[in-house]
Amino acid sequence: MKIVAVCGMGIGTSVLLKMNAEKVLQDLGIDADIEAADIGVARGAAQTADVVLTSEELAPEIGDVPAEVIVIENFFDLDEIHKKLSAAVR
Amino acid sequence: MALNLAEELSSIATNVAASDWKEAIRCAGDGLVAGGVTTEDYTEQMIEAVEEHGPYIVIAPGVALAHARPSESVKKGGLSWVSLASPVEFGHKSNDPVSLVIGLAALDHTAHIEVLRAVAGILSNPATRCGLDAAASPEEVRSLLARAASTK
Numbered sequence: 001m002k003i004v005a006v007c008g009m010g011i012g013t014s015v016l017l018k019m020n021a022e023k024v025l026q027d028l029g030i031d032a033d034i035e036a037a038d039i040g041v042a043r044g045a046a047q048t049a050d051v052v053l054t055s056e057e058l059a060p061e062i063g064d065v066p067a068e069v070i071v072i073e074n075f076f077d078l079d080e081i082h083k084k085l086s087a088a089v090r
Numbered sequence: 091m092a093l094n095l096a097e098e099l100s101s102i103a104t105n106v107a108a109s110d111w112k113e114a115i116r117c118a119g120d121g122l123v124a125g126g127v128t129t130e131d132y133t134e135q136m137i138e139a140v141e142e143h144g145p146y147i148v149i150a151p152g153v154a155l156a157h158a159r160p161s162e163s164v165k166k167g168g169l170s171w172v173s174l175a176s177p178v179e180f181g182h183k184s185n186d187p188v189s190l191v192i193g194l195a196a197l198d199h200t201a202h203i204e205v206l207r208a209v210a211g212i213l214s215n216p217a218t219r220c221g222l223d224a225a226a227s228p229e230e231v232r233s234l235l236a237r238a239a240s241t242k
Contacts, residue, residue: 008143011196012157016149028220036199038159039143042206056183057144061218075149 001032002090004045006054006062010038016075017053024082030089051088054082100125100168102228103166111145111180111188112137114172115156118193121170126194132163136193138143145180148188152182152223153213157194162194167202169209171231173223189223212238 005021014036025032037045039061046052046065048080055063056071070084102120108114119133135158140147148154148225170193177187192209196202218238225231 008139008146009157009159011160011199011202012155012194012206013146013149015199015203016155016210019203019207019210055149056147057146061143071148074151076153077150078214 001030001051002049003032003034003047003053004042004067005034005036005080006039006042006046006052006058007036008039008058009023010036010041013055013075014038017072017081020075020081021053021085023090024078024085027082028089032089043072051085053085093204094236094239095169095205095208095212096232096239098169098205098208099171099232099235100127102171104173104225104227104231105175106172106174108172108178109142109231111154114154114178114188114191115140115193117172118156118170118191121172122168123238124166125169125170127164127166127170128189129163129165132158132161132195135159135161135163135189140180145182145186148180148182148185150213151185151232152187152189153185154188154191155194155209156191157196160196160198164197167196167205169205170192172226173231207238218234 005014005017018036049067122128136156172191177189
């Protein structure tokens with residue numbers, strides 16, 4: 001499974017998202033490759049990804065991609081990420 | 091032991107008065123400049139990032155992670171900490187108002203990952219977060235961060 005964590009610059013929020021998503025996937029026992037990307041790179045990367053994790057502001061900028069786009073509100077809330085990610089990868 | 095965030099912060103300011111989100115980001119930028127981390131251009135780039143992409147840097151209730159792309163305005167990796175006297179609105183749907191702005195500067199896309207891990211570890215702990223919100227001085231913030239690092 002390929003997951004892309006997206007933020008505007010690719011250094012801050014996407015890296016945090018990637019970290020917390022990795023924790024959650026480990027709990028779920030799912031083997032996934034998570035990449036942190038800025039919005040420019042992400043549009044391309046999202047074409048081949050299964051899931052895109054991002055914030056509400058950036059979700060529309062990703063555009064039309066085959067991947068499922070999941071919007072995370074609180075990047076520190078592992079419960080929220082757990083809930084949304086497990087629903088998507090089921 | 092987790093990385094001690096207190097040692098990574100190039101500047102800490104508490105009870106800072108900011109009238110809007112731009113001023114709040116400028117304070118975080120000033121902290122980076124004062125710590126020799128960035129030039130003043132970086133501060134403007136952090137503001138432009140929000141103007142361009144919206145308030146997505148408000149990553150959790152009350153917390154904004156102000157940052158811009160690695161560029162010539164970044165001299166070294168670093169973090170600044172600004173807690174606001176009165177919270178300001180960034181225009182985020184669920185995480186406003188913001189009472190803590192962390193300014194982040196990075197030289198590349200990977201060097202600062204351990205620092206971010208420490209930030210996430212500390213701010214995702216509600217008790218630590220609560221204490222930090224109430225901290226009235228930079229010394230208090232430093233000692234709370236050092237304690238959080240040593241108990242993990």
